[in-house]
Structure formats: C-alpha cells, structure tokens
Amino acid sequence: MRNGRLLHHAKRLLPPGTRRHRIARKLYNKLRHRTISPASDVITYAAWVKNCEPKVWVPAGRKYKRRPLISVVVPTYNTPEKYLLPLIESVREQLYDRWQLCIADGSTDAARAAAIKAACAADDRIVYHAVGKNLGIVGNTNEALQLAKGDFVGFLDHDDTLSPHALLEVVDALNKQPQTDIFYSDEDKISDDGRVRSLPFFKPGWSPQLLEGVNYMTHFFVIRRSVIEAIGPLTAGYDGSQDFEFILRATDHTQAIVHIPKILYHWRLAEGSTSGPITNKNYANDAGLKALRDHIRRQGIKATVLEREDLPTNYHVRYDVPKDAKASIIIPFKDKADLLKACVGSILAKTTYKQYEIILVSNNSTEQATHDYLATLKHNKKITIVYHDQPFNYSQVNNVGRRHATGDYLVLLNNDTEVITGEWLGELLGVAAQPWAGAVGPLLFYPTNKIQHAGVVLGMMSMAGHVFRMLPEDAITPYGRPRWPRNCLAVTGACLAVKASKYDEVGGLDEQFVVAGQDVAFNISLYEKGYRNVYWPFAKLYHYESVSVGSYSKAPVGDYNHSLDYYRPYLNGRDPYFNPNLALDNEQIALRSSYE
Numbered sequence: 001m002r003n004g005r006l007l008h009h010a011k012r013l014l015p016p017g018t019r020r021h022r023i024a025r026k027l028y029n030k031l032r033h034r035t036i037s038p039a040s041d042v043i044t045y046a047a048w049v050k051n052c053e054p055k056v057w058v059p060a061g062r063k064y065k066r067r068p069l070i071s072v073v074v075p076t077y078n079t080p081e082k083y084l085l086p087l088i089e090s091v092r093e094q095l096y097d098r099w100q101l102c103i104a105d106g107s108t109d110a111a112r113a114a115a116i117k118a119a120c121a122a123d124d125r126i127v128y129h130a131v132g133k134n135l136g137i138v139g140n141t142n143e144a145l146q147l148a149k150g151d152f153v154g155f156l157d158h159d160d161t162l163s164p165h166a167l168l169e170v171v172d173a174l175n176k177q178p179q180t181d182i183f184y185s186d187e188d189k190i191s192d193d194g195r196v197r198s199l200p201f202f203k204p205g206w207s208p209q210l211l212e213g214v215n216y217m218t219h220f221f222v223i224r225r226s227v228i229e230a231i232g233p234l235t236a237g238y239d240g241s242q243d244f245e246f247i248l249r250a251t252d253h254t255q256a257i258v259h260i261p262k263i264l265y266h267w268r269l270a271e272g273s274t275s276g277p278i279t280n281k282n283y284a285n286d287a288g289l290k291a292l293r294d295h296i297r298r299q300g301i302k303a304t305v306l307e308r309e310d311l312p313t314n315y316h317v318r319y320d321v322p323k324d325a326k327a328s329i330i331i332p333f334k335d336k337a338d339l340l341k342a343c344v345g346s347i348l349a350k351t352t353y354k355q356y357e358i359i360l361v362s363n364n365s366t367e368q369a370t371h372d373y374l375a376t377l378k379h380n381k382k383i384t385i386v387y388h389d390q391p392f393n394y395s396q397v398n399n400v401g402r403r404h405a406t407g408d409y410l411v412l413l414n415n416d417t418e419v420i421t422g423e424w425l426g427e428l429l430g431v432a433a434q435p436w437a438g439a440v441g442p443l444l445f446y447p448t449n450k451i452q453h454a455g456v457v458l459g460m461m462s463m464a465g466h467v468f469r470m471l472p473e474d475a476i477t478p479y480g481r482p483r484w485p486r487n488c489l490a491v492t493g494a495c496l497a498v499k500a501s502k503y504d505e506v507g508g509l510d511e512q513f514v515v516a517g518q519d520v521a522f523n524i525s526l527y528e529k530g531y532r533n534v535y536w537p538f539a540k541l542y543h544y545e546s547v548s549v550g551s552y553s554k555a556p557v558g559d560y561n562h563s564l565d566y567y568r569p570y571l572n573g574r575d576p577y578f579n580p581n582l583a584l585d586n587e588q589i590a591l592r593s594s595y596e
Contacts, residue, residue, distance in 0.1 A: 042590045045188070045200050045478070052593060053263070064175045070167050070222070071100040071150035075140030076158045078112045083159035083268065084119055086194055090161035090266075092123055096168040100150055101126040104143035106134035138242045142233040152183075154222040155243065159268045161190065162220065166264035170222050173260050181224045181254040184217040185264035186581065192270055200478050200591075202579035206257040209431075209534050210486040212292065214314045215244040219265035227253055238291055240284025241313065245291035252298055261580050285312040292317070303430070311483065316538055319430030327356040327429055328405030328500070332397040333415040334362070337369040339544070344377070346419035353426035356411075358383045361401040363392055395509035395518045398493075402500070402508055409433070410503050412519075414494040416544040420445070424539035428497035431534050438531030439498045439523050441491025442539035443473070443482065451475075452543045454482040455535035456490035456520060457578045458570035460587060463563060464490065464520050467578070469587040473537075477589035479582055487532050488577045489570060493519025494543050502526060514556050517563035524566050 043052070072091055076084065091101045103120055105128065107113035113130060120128035127147045131140060145153065152170065156162065170183050188200040203216055210216050221243070231249045238245040251257065285307060292315050293305045302320040329347065333340050344358060360383060362374070377383045388400045398412055409429050421427075424442060431440045444453035454468040468475065468482040475482055493509075496519065506525040509518045523533050573580045583590040 042586070043593045045198060045591065046196075048200075048591045048593070049197055052591070052595065054595065062172070064171055066175050066178060067098055067171065068152055068174070069098050069100060069150035070096070070152045070154060070170065071102055071148035071225075072154045072156050072162075072167075073102045073104075073141060073144035073148055074156050074158055075137055075144055076103055076105045076107065076116055077134055077137075077140065078107045078109045079116060079158045080112075081115060081119070082193075083270065084116060086161050087156065087158065088119055088122065088126070090164070091126075091156075093164050094162070094167045095165050096171055099125060099167055100148065102129075102144045102147035103127065104129045104131055104140045104147065106131040106136075106140040106143075108134055136236075136239060138234045138236050138239060141242070145228065145233050148225065151225055152222050153225050153228060154220060156220075156265075157267075159270045160219070161194070161266045161268070163262075163264045163266070165262075166220055169260050169262055169264055173258055177258055179256050180258045181227050181256040182250060183220075183222040183258050183260055185220040185260040186262055186579070187219045187265040187267055188263050189269050190266040192268065194268070197266065198269075200263060201480065202261065202478050202581045202591075203259060203480075204486060204579060205259045205576040206255075207487040207577060208251070208436075208532070210480075210484055211247070211251065212295075212315065212317045213485045214480075215241070215247065215288065216480065216484075217247055218243065219267055220260075221247065223250055238287040240286075241288035241291055244288050244313075245294070248291055248295040249298075252295065282312065288313050289315060301434075314484070317485075318427065318538070319434060321353065321355075321426055321429045322408075322433050325355060325409060325429060325433065326407040327353070327409045327411055327425060327497070328359055328402075328407030329356055329411040329413050329425075330359045330361065330398055330401035330405060331413050331415050332361045332363055332394065332401065333365065333370075334392070335365045335367040335370045336415065337367065337373045340370070340415045341373055342418050343413070343415050344383070348380075348382070350419045350422040351425050352422040353429065356382065356425060357405070357407060359386060359401045359404050360384070361386045361388055361397050361404075363388050363390070363397050393511060393514050394516075395511045395513050399508045399511065402503060405500065408500055410498055410500050412493050412496045412498075414543065417444070417495055418542040420540040420542060421538070424541060425497075427536060427539040428495075431536055432497045432499055436532050437499070438502060438526030438529075438533045439491050439496050440534045440536050441497075442495050442541055443535075443537040444492070444494060444541055444543040445473075446470075447542060447544065449473075451482055452545055453492045453494065454537065455486065455488035455577075456492060456523070457584070458489050458520070458524075458567055458575040459572055460575075460578070460584050462584075463567060463571075464517075465584075465587045466492070467587060468589065471588055478591065479579060479589045483537050485537055486535050486577070488535050489527055489533060489575050490520040490523035491533055491535055493522070494545070495539075495541055496522075498526070502529075502531065505529065510562065512562050513559050515559055517559050517566075521563065521566040524570070 105116050117128050120126045131143050186202050188197050231253050234242045234246050289307050296303050304318045306316040308314045386404050428440050446452045450470045451468045453466050456464050457467045581592050583592045
C-alpha cells in the first residue's frame with residue numbers, strides 16, 4: 001500500500017497542536033503533490049560539484065590507528081602523456097601518504113616506454129616495471145600486482161584519475177570497519193581533456209543481485225591483498241570484463257564489503273574506452289557472460305545466465321524454480337468485479353508457470369456483479385474463494401488468505417493488477433526460492449507505461465517512496481537504471497512473492513496495520529532476520545494503484561504510528577541501499593543540494 005496516504009490520515013486524525021500532528025501535517029504538505037520535480041528544482045551535476053560536493057570529506061590530519069600501505073596498480077600500454085601525467089599526479093596529490101603506485105608497462109613503442117619510465121621517476125613511491133612486451137590488460141595488470149607490497153590494493157586504469165581524498169577515505173572506512181576486505185566507491189566520468197566532470201554514478205550499498213545484473217562496483221575498487229592471494233590474480237580469457245570476473249571471484253570469497261558513497265574515481269571518456277558506448281568493445285559482453293556463468297556455477301546455483309541484447313554487459317540470471325514448487329496467489333478484494341476479472345483473467349491467460357492456485361479473499365463484497373463473476377469461477381480447480389466478512393483490515397485479509405493457501409510460496413497480489421509478461425510468476429518464484437531471499441517484487445507500470453514500482457526506498461518522500469516512479473523503463477539516472485535487478489529494503493505488497501515458511505517465520509503481515517504500511521514493515525522484518533529483499537525487473541505487471549480500496553478516510557492513525565516504529569532506523573538517509581548523495585524528496589532521482 002502507498003505510504004504517502006498514511007500522512008494524510010495522520011494529519012486529519014491526530015489531535016491539533018500535538019507534536020505528532022505538526023510532523024504529520026508538514027510531511028503531508030510535502031508529499032501531496034508527488035510528481036516529477038520541475039527542471040528548475042533539480043540541481044545539475046556541474047552545480048553539485050561546484051557548490052555541494054565537499055572538497056575534503058575527511059580531515060587530512062585525523063589520527064588513525066590503522067594506516068596501511070595501499071598499493072595502486074596500473075597497467076600501461078603506449079599511454080600518451082596527456083593521460084599518464086594526470087594519473088600520476090592524482091596519486092601523488094593524495095591526502096593520505098602511505099601509498100605505492102605500481103606501474104607495469106607493456107609499451108611496444110620505445111619512445112612511449114621511455115617517457116613512461118621517466119615520468120615514474122618523479123616519486124620514489126612509484127615502482128616502474130617494463131614488461132618487455134604487451135601482455136594485454138590482464139597480463140600487464142598481473143605484472144603490476146606482483147610489484148604490490150601493500151596490505152590493500154586498488155585498481156586504476158591508465159587513462160583515469162583518483163580524487164585527492166580517495167585513499168584517505170578508504171583508510172577512514174577501514175578504521176571504522178576494520179574487518180572489511182573490499183571497498184568500492186561512487187564514480188563519474190571526465191572528458192578526454194580532463195576539464196569536465198559528468199555522468200556521476202551514485203551507487204547503493206553492497207547489492208549482490210545488482211552485481212549479478214551489471215558490474216556496478218567497477219571503480220574505485222580496493223581489496224585486501226590477502227584475498228588476492230587466496231583467489232589468485234586476474235584470469236586470462238576475460239579481456240573487456242576482466243575486472244567483473246575478478247570482482248565476482250572476490251565476492252565469492254568474502255562478503256566483508258563496504259561502499260564508500262563518495263566520488264573517488266574519475267573514469268575518462270577517452271576514445272575507445274568502455275566508459276563511452278559499450279559497443280566500443282563488444283567482446284566485453286561475451287567475457288562478462290562467461291564470468292557470470294562461472295560465478296553461478298561456483299555458487300552451486302541452479303540458474304540460466306542470459307544476455308540482454310539491447311543492454312550489452314547487462315545480464316539476466318534466471319533462477320530455476322524447484323521441481324513441483326507450488327505458488328499460492330492471494331488476492332483480496334471487495335467488489336470491483338471488472339478489476340478482479342481483468343486481474344484473474346490475465347493470470348489464467350498469460351502465466352507460463354502452471355503450478356499455482358489462486359486464493360480469492362472477498363472482504364464484505366455486496367454487489368451482484370461480483371457474485372455473478374465468482375459463480376463463474378467456482379468450478380475452476382485452480383481457484384479457491386474465501387469469504388472474510390469482517391471490518392476491513394488489509395493485513396488480516398491477506399493472513400486469512402495465507403491460512404487457506406497450500407503452496408510452498410505465497411504471492412500477495414492486488415486485484416487492481418494485470419499481468420504483462422507471462423514469465424512473471426516463474427521469475428519471482430525462482431528468486432524467492434533462494435535461501436538468502438526474502439520478499440521479491442516486480443516492475444509495475446501505470447497504464448501509461450510509466451513506472452509505478454521499481455523498489456521502495458525508506459525515508460524517500462519522508463516515509464517510504466517508490467524509486468524511479470513516473471520514469472520510463474529505459475531511463476538512465478545517477479542511481480543507475482530501473483531495468484537493473486537490485487536488493488532493496490522493501491518492495492510493494494501490490495505484488496510480492498515470498499517463501500511461505502518465511503512469511504510464517506516473521507508472523508505474516510502485522511495486523512496492527514489496517515490500511516497502509518504493513519508491506520514495508522513485513523519487508524523490514526525479513527531484512528532484520530537476515531534475508532535480502534529483491535526488486536526483479538524481469539517480472540512485469542500493470543498496477544492501477546489502489547483504485548479497488550476506495551476511500552482511505554477510515555484509516556486509523558495507528559497505521560502512521562506503527563510505520564514509524566518499523567521505519568525509524570532507516571529514515572533520514574539510513575536506507576543502506578540508497579545513496580546519501582541523492583535527494584530523498586524526489587522519486588525520479590535528483591542530486592542532493594545540501595549536506596546540512
């Protein structure tokens with residue numbers, strides 16, 4: 001259910017003059033026009049860099065107990081001075097002084113090799129090694145790795161640069177979380193001449209399902225050297241996606257991974273670079289596909305890895321559904337026979353996974369059209385009709401449906417939805433079947449084909465918002481694409497799949513909620529049990545968004561209070577899967593304009 005409506009009821013029902021009333025009124029006024037922000041209200045990245053980005057995130061003079069040597073490895077090959085010199089200077093200008101720059105040079109041009117060697121003489125912390133021949137990016141990088149003496153190793157391409165505070169941020173994060181094995185940061189692009197920064201990528205916290213869809217970690221990537229010793233260096237045969245293959249192996253070995261939500265790396269838009277159009281290196285797509293299949297095999301996961309032809313180097317892991325697994329699709333409703341008929345009809349007509357039952361839970365339906373439609377379904381062996389003629393409580397109605405369900409998996413589904421992709425159920429069940437999975441939600445569209453749901457962010461729009469809402473499916477934002485799978489704190493209860501035993505483990509939907517907020521609370525309960533909730537864009541449905549519920553005027557104020565009880569630890573920028581550099585008052589993704 002949409003959480004913004006909680007604020008309306010809180011504003012209306014809480015006693016005037018109380019603190020909670022004032023808070024609710026403020027939030028309601030902020031939320032009541034939830035539309036795309038005008039362009040004039042959205043800060044540009046250039047303006048953000050100039051006016052908002054802190055010049056130094058961590059005080060350089062801060063004392064640290066742990067001050068490791070960090071080796072930065074760079075493979076070079078006939079690198080022009082216009083790229084090499086800025087790279088070297090970006091390392092020499094680091095605010096943290098305990099670094100080593102390891103350059104393995106495979107240049108075949110003698111003049112370029114001599115120039116690179118001469119440039120490396122500028123600082124005794126730079127170690128230069130002439131490979132003697134070009135071994136390719138994998139071979140040259142591995143040569144550089146052999147020079148590394150640091151406890152941690154960072155990777156830098158020969159035409160890119162680091163922010164001055166990059167290594168200091170790693171050290172700061174390490175001192176806060178000393179068991180960390182892997183750090184990765186946000187990044188942006190710089191123009192070929194190095195003058196213009198653009199296209200920032202503000203990443204989420206560690207998201208395994210996002211990594212299986214795209215190599216989102218990329219730069220700046222820093223790893224404990226002992227992990228490299230355990231898993232081995234870069235692997236030949238993955239050119240173009242050698243970093244993806246290495247990162248996947250590293251994450252197979254350790255989950256001690258920390259995201260540093262700051263721009264620490266500038267990826268140059270050089271001619272022929274994969275920082276530009278990925279079609280510059282089509283072989284990278286095939287190498288990434290191979291790397292991901294290897295990862296799935298190592299994990300012992302039963303799944304098929306598919307390429308996305310319209311999105312090179314983006315992938316689709318289609319998890320197998322356990323043999324004979326049965327899904328119970330629970331659909332609460334009150335009248336609105338036309339909506340119910342469209343919803344049920346789309347399931348019966350389009351769903352390719354056939355091991356399912358539909359539990360229709362009627363809550364105080366009175367209209368003859370409803371009874372007439374239900375009469376047509378009574379002989380369908382896939383459909384069970386349950387009558388729950390009690391005062392409306394959305395949580396309770398779903399819990400009643402669960403008690404009548406016989407499936408291994410539950411799908412909570414609003415009656416104002418319609419199936420788009422026939423594979424929707426199999427896709428959701430495949431993910432829900434994984435031992436680590438909590439709730440799994442699909443990509444939902446308004447009838448206009450704009451996004452209604454692509455995951456929920458806590459604290460967005462003050463309580464909980466639908467990230468990417470009202471954007472087209474192919475949108476590209478500073479937070480990435482809605483077409484990427486990703487972990488999130490919550491998915492909407494309008495369509496949610498979960499293993500039945502896990503639903504029972506957290507006690508189902510909390511019946512203290514009557515109208516709204518219970519779905520997010522349910523997701524939080526799963527997350528706090530150690531499960532990962534997932535937004536899964538490979539399942540698609542339309543959602544008319546609560547038209548079947550009718551007026552919310554009878555929603556009790558308790559829904560708002562209970563929401564705060566569950567949501568509070570994740571509000572005010574504390575959702576681990578969102579990025580603190582992005583605005584929480586814009587579901588369409590905008591840069592944060594203030595850090596006060």
